[in-house]
Amino acid sequence: MNEQSIANKEAWSYRAYEFWTSNLGVSNKVAKDMIKHPETYLRRHMEFLGDVKEKKIANLLGSCGKKAVPLAILGADVTIVDISEENKKYALEVAKEAGVNLTYILSDFLELNIDEIHNSFDIAYLEGGILHYFLDLNEFSKKTYALLKAGGKLVLNDFHPIRKIFKSRDVFDDNDLEITGNYFEDELKPEGVAYERFFTDDEQKEFPKCLLRYWTMGEIISSFAAAGFIVEKLVEGPRFDSHKNIPGEFTLVASKGNKVEA
Ligand SMILES: C[S@@+](CC[C@H](N)C(=O)[O-])C[C@H]1O[C@@H](n2cnc3c(N)ncnc32)[C@H](O)[C@@H]1O
Secondary structure (H helix, E strand, O other): OOHHHHHHHHHHOOOHHHHHHHHOOOHHHHHHHHHHOHHHHHOOHHHHHOOOOOOEEEEEOOOOOOOHHHHHHOOOEEEEEEOOHHHHHHHHHHHHHHOOOOEEEEOOHHHOOOOOOOOOEEEEEEEOOOHHHOOOHHHHHHHHHHHEEEEEEEEEEEEOHHHHHEOOOOOOOOOOOOEOOOOOOOOOEEEOOOOHHHOOHHHHHOOOOEEEOOOOHHHHHHHHHHHOOEEEEEEEEEOOOOOOOOEEEEEEEEEOOOOOOO
16 A cells, blocks of 8 residues: 555544434434435436436445445445445444445455456446545546446536635634635645544644645546546535535546447
């Protein structure tokens, strides 16, 4: 594993199970709620995913299963690839309580052995904080492309790169959006894991840090295009706080051509 993946694995292995249990809820309660209204968990991504019944979906960096289990409830055959044992534990517990199968591959995505699963997924679905975990975006997009069947679809939702220019990169909590950042910055930086802010100041000091590389929109689109993806649409959405006049997220929908890979 490279330096970045080692740091991110350590960060995502620290108190993650505890966080999901207190934030999302204990597995049997969450599962019950997911069964009641699975679409709610998938938000407007449903519109991009389409009918998922009997579709083979790779939910890359799928974390605690909060998207994968609802997809499985809707009839999809879902595989998560994620680096965190704690996330795996929570996701499999929820899947079991929901009465669905979930394949969970515990691996650094960059080290994932795809010999037996290349050209095999209808959809690669990635959402909510993905690309900054990779220093080599071309390697990441190529590997994602290789997993898809000919004609398969990519649905990638992530935080909007515009947040690079703000002092705080958080797009959920109102802040004064002070501009001190550099959109073109290309360094690998230590930062708190996504759920660290839910703990007390003293507890936060104990958290291992992630190592993140933030990308520009141009770099992102160019990388997926270079891998061979045909871009269908790029949809930008507002921030999640009150600054609705500024983009907070984007969704890239793209496909793998119908040419069959060797
Ligand atoms: C912010 S989450 C994205 C999923 C979901 N939106 C969430 O909020 O939990 C990022 C996930 O990426 C995983 N991750 C980070 N680096 C990885 C790597 N190199 N290979 C596989 N998974 C990785 C972490 O364990 C974490 O579950």
